[in-house]
Amino acid sequence: MSDKPLTDIAFSEFDLHPALLAGLEAAGFSRCTPIQALTLPVALAGRDVAGQAQTGTGKTLAFLIAVVNRLLTRPAMAERNPEDPRALILAPTRELAIQIHKDALKFADGLGLKFALVYGGVDYDKQRAQLQAGADVIIATPGRLIDYVRQHKVVSLHVCEICVLDEADRMFDLGFIKDIRFLLRRMPARTERQTLLFSATLSHRVLELAYEHMNEPEKLVVETETVTAARVRQKVFFPANEEKIPLLLGLLSRSEGARTMVFVNTKAWVEKVARALEKAGYRVGVLSGDVPQKKRETLLGRFQKGQLEILVATDVAARGLHIEGVSHVYNFDLPFDAEDYVHRIGRTARLGAEGDAISFACELYAMSLPDIEAYIEQKIPVEPVTPELLTALPRAPRPAPAAGGEAEAQESIGEIFREAREQRAADEQ
The missing domain is CATH 3.40.50.300 (P-loop containing nucleotide triphosphate hydrolases)
Structure with missing residues (x-):
């Protein structure tokens, strides 16, 4: 402790x-x-x-x-x-x-x-x-x-x-x-x-x-100097919309082995981002309103055990989850609500640890940034989007999933969302 x-x-x-x-x-x-x-x-x-x-x-x-x-x-x-x-x-x-x-x-x-x-x-x-x-x-x-x-x-x-x-x-x-x-x-x-x-x-x-x-x-x-956790290193990039996935892959390749959460504003983009990460060789889980509750619990458990490297989520996961050792949080989309920003980046640097919060202020969501900075009473340092960062580094051979999780860890994003759609159709009947 x-x-x-x-x-x-x-x-x-x-x-x-x-x-x-x-x-x-x-x-x-x-x-x-x-x-x-x-x-x-x-x-x-x-x-x-x-x-x-x-x-x-x-x-x-x-x-x-x-x-x-x-x-x-x-x-x-x-x-x-x-x-x-x-x-x-x-x-x-x-x-x-x-x-x-x-x-x-x-x-x-x-x-x-x-x-x-x-x-x-x-x-x-x-x-x-x-x-x-x-x-x-x-x-x-x-x-x-x-x-x-x-x-x-x-x-x-x-x-x-x-x-x-x-x-x-x-x-x-x-x-x-x-x-x-x-x-x-x-x-x-x-x-x-x-x-x-x-x-x-x-x-x-x-x-x-x-x-x-x-x-x-x-x-x-409990008095704090700032609204956001003091040990979170925050930074913001200003990518074009088409640069967001390449930038995410480029940054992820430079923080290999980190337990990472990626927040996205819409369920449709959860699936797009998760598929892109899966295609790049990452073991990925998803949390959104489309994913049935039992499946969510299974995915959270596998993420906690290290069988999944990245969790892509809507704000359904931004509050209340205590997952040990999340070191990196990405705001693939800036949230509309400044409080949601605080709760998202609060998934890292929990209980005294350190962490990184990286946000993408794209053409669609950049208008949220002034409200976020006013709410947290600080300017978020800006990092340039360089050609180097848009190119992912070669990945080292990834370690095998923890014992007992091999079969589960092979479940694809497509299978998760297909099961979600089937469950929704069954519920509507």
Whole structure:
């Protein structure tokens, strides 16, 4: 854990349940990151928190510790049935919900608590049965959970004593705020439950939500000199549209072995870019709205294991994913929204590591650059597009995929998208 920006405050200094502390130590967590050191004294005391922190700072662990410790140290509400959840963690995307669930199991798997993961796109009946069987903690995206809440015999939130809203700003962006309010109204009153809200920005609309549905929340902000991670080396090129793929291939050939993500604005261009990279000999995965959820999870797992060298994605992957060791992020297209730029490049330089963020300001998307630079309060250094960079260097023989992944790693981009189209056609019937 030595690459994390840690404080001198140890988790053992807090009044944590002994089994929770043992689980943290076994998982390798001993000292707090700044957001954990700031929020845990308030959250562990049972008070509401509105926390602001950049992605990758450890806020997930902060709220998970608060949730788990509360459930282990306080009695449930008297009217609770065994199957009723005591805690709810809401996330804006499936990917983030899955990641929170994984993080929870790292240190809390053996503590006698049941965690249920609920999100759209997969296993409707299986998830419903899991909820009906009972869970102490539900980790969910709003839309799918509301489906089950409306079916009154599936799940009730009437004794849910602690609620976490993660990436609240993104909840607004994705239009989930009506859903959030629907769910909050089905929990105990705000004075009877604890609510923890986290957001990359505590904007006026996020604070309005906080003060409406929380009990005198303490506003906590991890101060940073800049909006973007300090250890990200940023640069921008100004290629013509037809130069973008040659430039990408040229730059990739000069950073061999780097774990890389490439962000593209449209699903159509995800496929075009991925095919070009595949043709150049790279092992490539894709994340977009067209790719079924189970396939996305498989591709993410292979990327994490090193079986895939590059992940090409739309903004579906820009938030919430914690993938170790991503050293290079390319904005093949500059995003329309400045906040999306911050979240994209936040996939690298996570928890104290260093990374490179390279952006292409082409004729189509260059107009986004002034807004991005105003938002991050800095000018991004400009690099020239030279004939040398438009020519890819010869690739060294690539290493074989990790053991056990050989057959999977040979699946082509064409096969992935053909399966996606077949799945979409089946869903529409």
